[in-house]
Amino acid sequence: HGPAGRNSFAALLEASDSGEPGVATVTGLLSGAEGPGRDAEGALALDLLVVLDAPQLDVEAAALLTESLPDGARLVLAGDPGVLWSAGPGRVFADLLAARVCPQVASRRPDPGPLGELVSGIGAGELIAVEAPGKEVVIVPVRDAGEAVHRTVQLVADSVPRAIGVPAEETQVITPGHGGAVGTRALNAALKERLNPGPGRFGGFDPGDRIAHSPAPGRTVTGRVVRADAEGLHLSCAGEAVVVPKERVERTVRHGWALTAHQAVGCRWPAVVVVLPGDAAGLLSRPWVYTAFGRADRHLSVVHGVEQALPRAVAEVPAKPRTTRLPVLLAPQVPAADG
Structure with a gap:
């Protein structure tokens, strides 16, 4: 979400000798200033997008990201659900976790x-x-x-x-x-x-x-x-x-x-x-x-x-509640009973 985080994560990837990692900020990726750019149809030219610090995604940024993904691409959202939420509206990461509409992998390993x-x-x-x-x-x-x-x-x-x-x-x-x-x-x-x-x-x-x-x-x-x-x-x-x-x-x-x-x-x-x-x-x-x-x-x-x-x-004192339409949209649709 910022150049400091981008640089520190890129340094970790370089230290692990994993080749040439593609690391960008969310803003830079969406604007085209960073990352692979867009394909002929206007979608981001990538197969896999991993968003770190995902609790910082507000509803607008999350919508822009998902709308920019090409058909067949995979999206991985990673982050700590305990931190403060995004400055903008919504709680996208928390709502997705609560809805359980996609696979979840939890890491319980604390810092040493x-x-x-x-x-x-x-x-x-x-x-x-x-x-x-x-x-x-x-x-x-x-x-x-x-x-x-x-x-x-x-x-x-x-x-x-x-x-x-x-x-x-x-x-x-x-x-x-x-x-x-x-x-x-x-x-x-x-x-x-x-x-x-x-x-x-x-x-x-x-x-x-x-x-x-x-x-x-x-x-x-x-x-x-x-x-x-x-x-x-x-x-x-x-x-x-x-x-x-x-x-x-x-x-x-x-x-x-x-x-x-x-x-x-x-x-x-x-x-x-x-x-x-x-x-x-x-x-x-x-x-x-x-x-x-x-x-x-x-x-x-x-x-x-x-x-x-x-x-x-x-x-x-938990986090102050936030209300958007996302939980309703993510809720499983129960078919109406016949007759």
Whole structure:
């Protein structure tokens, strides 16, 4: 669903020496910018399409994909049903699983180590205390918003690089929302001041700033500012050069040291700092916690200010319901009885 995921999966295939894999983003495949292109009849020129992170497909993207497949092609949807759903409408992956209208293969193998144990427990509705002798999981209690911001900056800039060996540029902060005293705006301002201070002459940005670029609603691509000139703001996003015109910078580019869990879906980082300020208690749910905690590969720090709201959310707060016509369309049609 994004260039970072595409690049990481392509690297896995190359490491397994499986030839020349065809890996594209969903958007690039549908637009023709990536992938095999379309055949003479306008269908995608492929025999098999495997969609990773399939819970991120909303109904519109799923419909476009299926309508673009040629006759006889196979479609495989793969993903973790426990993560946050798509930014757009519907819950295509969950509806297909519930309808059981196609073959299903379930993998129960969790990620290894304390992080895998913790995230697996959350997926089952239980927040368990895990043993983490290598500091794979660290809980940092805080009393108020100011302390939460201070400890977050301290973790990213000093504690995680020194104790875990993960540099600040490979550590991602995740928080429930954009606003508030410990939202992404406040955290990004504090992290920029510490990690890349500057005058912000181009719409508040300087070369070296970490950013989150949203080229379309519901799509977020992370990267860095390279420079700014008359063309616009030049970004590097997963190795791709992107130019955002000056008039679109304010609407589509934010600082990206801190993201929301919805923005972080589909990506992983060596270290993640999840910030749970006291005013976030009402925003937490099991899918949110599962998604945020599951973004960490090697280390997870939790800046914890919600007390018992965290285990309650994991145990008792499921995903908010979504309603579309898809379950009705997928339901088996029962023939009417005669006479």
